[in-house]
Amino acid sequence: MSTPLLQGELVRLVVDTPEILAESHARWALDSEYWRLMDWSRAYTFSKRMMQTWFETVNEKNTGFFFSIYTLAENRLIGDIGLDGVNWSCGDSYVGIAIGERDLWGKGYGTDAMRVLLRFAFQELNLRRVTLNVFGYNPRAIQSYLKVGFQPEGCQRQFLLRDGQRYDVFYMGILRSEWAERYLNNTD
């Protein structure tokens, strides 16, 4: 109980105000590569007003837990991570993550944030497993998820069509027991 639950080695997770989220997300969405790495829906841009309306209701249901990622060093908002679609009866949830600030891609911030979020999912929400999907053209993310402990579980072949090319969508998951073995040295 001694470590702050929502703090890692590089980042901490914060529930931010819609105004701040609207500003950063409207800016990040201008970057189509960010969008295509994050979401399989079409890349698009959003006004601050639109974003704010969305963020005002994001944590209202108890099936979603949305956090901003702040660096510990500079207290800089760099991305977001969240559980979405928590299925309480089965103890499963999807996780989504995106680092909006390009200069911090590939530096371990996302990996650290994911470790913090899994601790929240398994130690606070007491979920049984966490699921994600990732796109075939995003090897950096796949590497990060493997490092954290996610296992490849399946694949939707040629699901995505981008720039005229088809790409697979991979499913990955981590069970509480696998997580505990890796991070707690007990299997509960």
Next chain:
Amino acid sequence: MNPSLLRGPFVCLAAVEPEEIANAFFRWKHDMDYYLPLDSDPPTLFSLHQHKSWEGKWLERGPSNDNFFFGIRTIAEDKLIGFIAIMSIAWQHGDCYIAIGIGEAEYRSKGYGSEAMNLMLGFCFNELNLRRVSLTVYDFNERAQRSYHKNGFVLEGRIRDAVKRDGQRWSWLCMGVLRQEWLALQAAAANPGEQP
């Protein structure tokens, strides 16, 4: 993958704040060089208040799958100079209609609109995976036709005498571009030595 789908050397396509686009539309529509070629309805001017109320409501709803609307902003000054939008998307056929307007007069005929159109076609063909893009343009609007030609649009039909203005009849030209045609243009632009 193309890392900057919505960003070119001189303009980018970006969401607009309701307040900003309402102010812009209100101002631009007083310029008949902008308004008349854009529409066949009688030019009607509305108050800023009306614009704010419409544009606010419509932009707050967020994206729909029926239409996509972007502001055109200059890279150099981050200035809103026009809009571009697609509508009437027929997903089962892979077709849509496109509309563009450069509201700031001093930014016309300088290639900003053509660049924005090229970005939007990339969005249509490489992100929405549409098969073709359609538009209509007045026969008197030769500047626009030249710009559309540059981006691969070809003349597909003519709605003769569609509009009567100032006692004179004008036609609409129907133009369209297919995905394959646009891709061939991009390849030719990337390798200027080879003939398309």
